[in-house]
Amino acid sequence: MGKKIFIWASTVIVIIASIYLMGNLVGGGPVASPSEVSADDWKAGNLEASVVLLEYGDFQCPACASRHPMVKNLLAEFGDHMTYIYRHFPLSIHNFANISAAAAEAAGKQGQFFEMQDLLYTNQTTWVNSVVPEDMFVSYATDLGLNVSQFVQDMNSSDTAALVREDLKSANKANLPGTPTFFLSGEMIRPGSEGAFRTLIRNAIEAAS
Amino acid sequence: MKQLPKWLLWGLIIVSFIGFLDATYLTILHYTGADALCAIGGCNEVLTSEYSIIFGIPMALLGAIYYLSVFLLSVFYYESRNAKVLKILSLYTIAGLLASAYFVYLQLFVIGKICQYCMLSATTSTILFIFGRYIKSYKS
Numbered sequence: 001m002g003k004k005i006f007i008w009a010s011t012v013i014v015i016i017a018s019i020y021l022m023g024n025l026v027g028g029g030p031v032a033s034p035s036e037v038s039a040d041d042w043k044a045g046n047l048e049a050s051v052v053l054l055e056y057g058d059f060q061c062p063a064c065a066s067r068h069p070m071v072k073n074l075l076a077e078f079g080d081h082m083t084y085i086y087r088h089f090p091l092s093i094h095n096f097a098n099i100s101a102a103a104a105e106a107a108g109k110q111g112q113f114f115e116m117q118d119l120l121y122t123n124q125t126t127w128v129n130s131v132v133p134e135d136m137f138v139s140y141a142t143d144l145g146l147n148v149s150q151f152v153q154d155m156n157s158s159d160t161a162a163l164v165r166e167d168l169k170s171a172n173k174a175n176l177p178g179t180p181t182f183f184l185s186g187e188m189i190r191p192g193s194e195g196a197f198r199t200l201i202r203n204a205i206e207a208a209s
Numbered sequence: 210m211k212q213l214p215k216w217l218l219w220g221l222i223i224v225s226f227i228g229f230l231d232a233t234y235l236t237i238l239h240y241t242g243a244d245a246l247c248a249i250g251g252c253n254e255v256l257t258s259e260y261s262i263i264f265g266i267p268m269a270l271l272g273a274i275y276y277l278s279v280f281l282l283s284v285f286y287y288e289s290r291n292a293k294v295l296k297i298l299s300l301y302t303i304a305g306l307l308a309s310a311y312f313v314y315l316q317l318f319v320i321g322k323i324c325q326y327c328m329l330s331a332t333t334s335t336i337l338f339i340f341g342r343y344i345k346s347y348k349s
Contacts, residue, residue, distance in 0.1 A: 022234045
């Protein structure tokens with residue numbers, strides 16, 4: 001009996017230890033600074049400002065959707081003094097992360113990236129639970145007054161997928177812990193509340209001016 | 210009934226454990242979206258390809274579950290000497306071989322890129338399959 005218990009207890013320990021070890025091998029590294037602002041990035045606010053708020057998000061991620069109103073408020077408040085950049089970090093656990101990112105890119109091609117971003121986050125639960133999310137994206141495109149056939153073509157094009165993949169690559173390269181991840185002028189921030197977020201941004205703007 | 214020789218039992222335990230480590234690594238990569246450490250090019254393309262998920266479940270997770278069950282069944286045999294386990298094991302390794310053959314086919318002919326972790330998995334499941342045939346001969 002004692003031998004049996006010993007065998008199974010050691011087995012369980014070996015399994016847990018190996019999962020832990022593999023986990024360390026994957027995600028143990030520190031977060032690096034994200035790649036520089038590029039011409040391909042989607043920017044809002046004051047594009048000349050030295051303070052840059054960079055967000056890596058996934059349209060299907062609930063935490064991103066819950067942060068979205070905060071980001072919108074802060075952008076309305078500080079938009080004259082900072083650049084806001086949004087990059088895609090489509091997580092593989094979300095089956096519609098890539099196509100929703102492609103929908104935003106497709107809207108962006110017609111000059112309405114942030115409008116689509118807003119619709120995707122605000123209506124996240126609706127399209128995530130719909131039968132065909134792509135149909136919902138098309139209806140958002142219609143609401144935004146986009147050229148719908150062009151939108152559909154862009155959303156499904158391999159070029160658009162490549163743009164999303166570029167963002168994903170930069171997220172992986174920076175070893176991001178998850179979504180959303182925010183960088184304020186190159187430094188990762190983890191504000192717990194809108195108030196803390198506001199203070200961080202205000203301080204950065206004051207320091208820059 | 211003849212008992213399984215020691216080398217075969219330990220072979221099963223060790224090889225399935227290696228397979229388990231490999232598949233666990235890939236599963237964690239999948240869920241964290243991190244890049245794999247690749248000695249040869251192309252493994253991230255393979256690991257993030259559309260074939261890496263079936264019915265919403267990452268292949269790597271299925272692999273990890275497969276190897277873990279072979280591992281646990283082997284430990285169970287070690288502990289109980291229950292001959293029924295051997296029958297399950299020998300059948301089970303056929304499924305592992307077929308799955309691996311399909312993945313090698315995907316890498317060589319569909320995706321056109323090689324992922325070293327997947328090739329390691331193909332090797333471990335082939336060895337387990339060969340062990341499985343040995344088990345059969347011990348049973349009869």
